[in-house]
Amino acid sequence: MKATWEKIEKNLGVLDVEVDADRVAKALDKAFNKVVKNANVPGFRKGKVPRPIFESRFGVESLYQDAIDILLPEAYGEAVEQTDIFPVDRPEVDIEQFAKGQSFKFKAKVTVKPEVTLGQYKGVEVPAQKAEVSDEELDAELKRLQERHAELVVVEEEPAVNGDIAVIDFEGFVDGEAFEGGKAERHSLELGSNSFIPGFEEQVVGMATGDFKDVEVTFPETYHAENLAGKPAVFKVKLHEIKRKQLPELDDEFAKDVSEFETLAEYKEDLKKQLESRKAEELKGVKENAVVEAAAANAEVEIPQAMIDSEVQNMVRDFDMRLRQQGMNMDMFLSFSGQTQDDLREQMKSDAEKRVLNNLVLEVIAKSENIEVSDEEFEAELVKMAESYRRSAEEIRNILASNGSLDSLKEEIMLRKTIEFLVENSKEVEAPAEEASAE
Template sequence: MKASWEKTEKNRGVLTVETDEQTVAKALDQAFKKVVKKVNVPGFRKGKVPRAIFERYYGVESLYQDALDILLPEAYEAAVKETGIEPVDRPEIDIEQLEKGKSLIFKATVTVKPEVTLGEYKGLEVPEKDFSVSAEDVDAELKKMQKQQGQLESVEDGAVQQGDRVIIDFEGFTDGKPFEGGKAEKYTLEVGSGTFIPGFEDQLIGMTPGQEKDVEVTFPEEYHAEELAGKPAVFKVKLHEIKRLNLPELDDEFAQDVSEFDTLDELKADIEKKLQEKANKEKESYVRNQLVEMAADNAEVDIPEVMVDHEVEHMLRQFEQQLAYQGLNLDLYAQFTGQDVDALKDQFKADAEKKVRANLVLEAIAKAENVEVTEEEIEQEIKQMAEQMNREPGEVRRLLEAQGALESVKEQLLVKKTIDLLVLSSKNAA
């Protein structure tokens, strides 16, 4: 086999491949064995037609497509390996020659991974950012715990306040007519949660059980239902019940109920410790992310659009998985938010381009610095994964191999080691 690569644009070129006549003949034989089982020729049982008779009836050309299906994947893969290119998308194939007794010649127009010209990536300095834990942070966390321990109680004599849960009937009207999806009975709503149209929840404040009221609002211009977007509406609301969160006192008894500590001061100290541990991890992530971003900004790379598109698709699949965990799908999400798949893709595009750029630059730094991942490091990573999954390391390794994910583990370790290098060489490490 002969293969040659000619660059025609920044990240595109033509791969010319020629296989020998014997390889073509072998592929035609395989194609014939596949096709002959399906054809009918008078005087012969199915699958028993001699090759010469078959070609007389159907022509050797009838075997070409099946022969190509056999030839192309292997020939293309071998040519890619021989020329050392790194395709990032499916090739555009143009067959120049395919005849019995001759070689196969084809050209593949290919988009390849771009070259990266590295800028400064050592000795970088990340701007300082405050990750200290304040008394207000501790109090906010304590109030979350207090709210979690609160008990909802019905308010028999009183009016709706911010933060109350209310049980209401409502029906919405535009131009004096009810609209689809605008009616519910015995609906529970937390006032101030921002669940409903802006202005709706605020107008419930001050209502008392049994009271009815017309709530006037205007749908947002970007509302997902086009027929309602920007239109004024009136909701007829009836309040059935008010429920209010009765919060426990923040004292030593509270601390004993929610923790292993005897006093509130001890609980606060523990909260501060945990918040600081979290803040330290956030600071570490901040420094690492900033160094990668700075190194990427300092580099020169012309990213093929197809690489960004692939990353957008990957991000969309991840988002779908997140929605599935919440019992949602993209169609329901679009109904709730007014964002369809195309809008989501547009939203993901900037982050996708940033991520692709960072990955290309980190890969280039790893090559420049001869960063490698050892088998021992892979084994240690698998061991840690096994501990988290409560499985044996050998079992996890077999699972990764079966899923074709072992290479991904290696790539992630390579990225981590490369970022470690950026951190150690940065001014922030001093």
């Protein structure tokens, strides 16, 4: 087989391919074996029609499309490998010649991975930051823990305030008519959570146990139910019960209840270390993002739209997977948010383009710096994944191999190593006084 590659634009070129006549003959044989199973010829059972009679009755040309479908994918794959290009989109194929006894000629217009011209990527400046935890941050974490371990107590004599759980009946009306989904009994609503229509919770604040009230609101223009969007509504509300969070005292008993420590002082000391460790990890991520974005900003590359579209598709698929893990699906999310899938894709485009750019730049840096993944590093990653999923490393390897993800994992490790390289070769600089004081 002969294959040549000619670039016609920055990321676009043409593969010119010629496949030997003997391979065309073999493809025609396979095509015949496929279609003869369903061929109806008087005097012969299906699948038993001799080749000469089949071709005489239907013409050899009737096999061409099936033979092309068999031969084209493998020939295209071989041509890509032979010319050492990296397609990022489906090719536009033009069949120039296909006939019995002749070679198979076709041209494929292919969008390929773009060339990257690196700028400065070593010695980029990043702000110096320390993983210090202030007294205010420690107090805020303790407050959050208090909230988590709070008890709900029924309030009898006082009106509802933000933060309370109001147990209510409600029924909604638009133009005097009740609407579907606008009624519930003994519904627990946390006031101030903004989980209801804007303006609803604010009007429940101040109600007392046993009160009735007409709550007047207007549905948002972007509300998912088109028949209600933008319309004024009245909800008839009855408040059955008010529950209020009662925070535990911050004392030694609290420390014993929520940790293995005997005193609050010991617990606070350990909690501060946890917060420092968490902040250090966050700052590590900030620094990694900073060096990658600096390297990407200094590089020159023209990204094909196909790569951005493909990354958007990956992001949509990942988002759908996360929704399913939370008990939702894409249709439910789009209904609740009042969006279409096109809206979601449009929102993701900017991040998708940034991801593609960053990965392209990191790949070229890795190549320039000879950053590779050793067998030991790859095995260590498999062991780490195995521990996380509580399976054996061999099982993880087999799963990845079955869905073709082994190379993707190796690429992911290489990108991580490249980011570590950039961090190690960056320069920490003190933030200007104004920025430091703002922080």
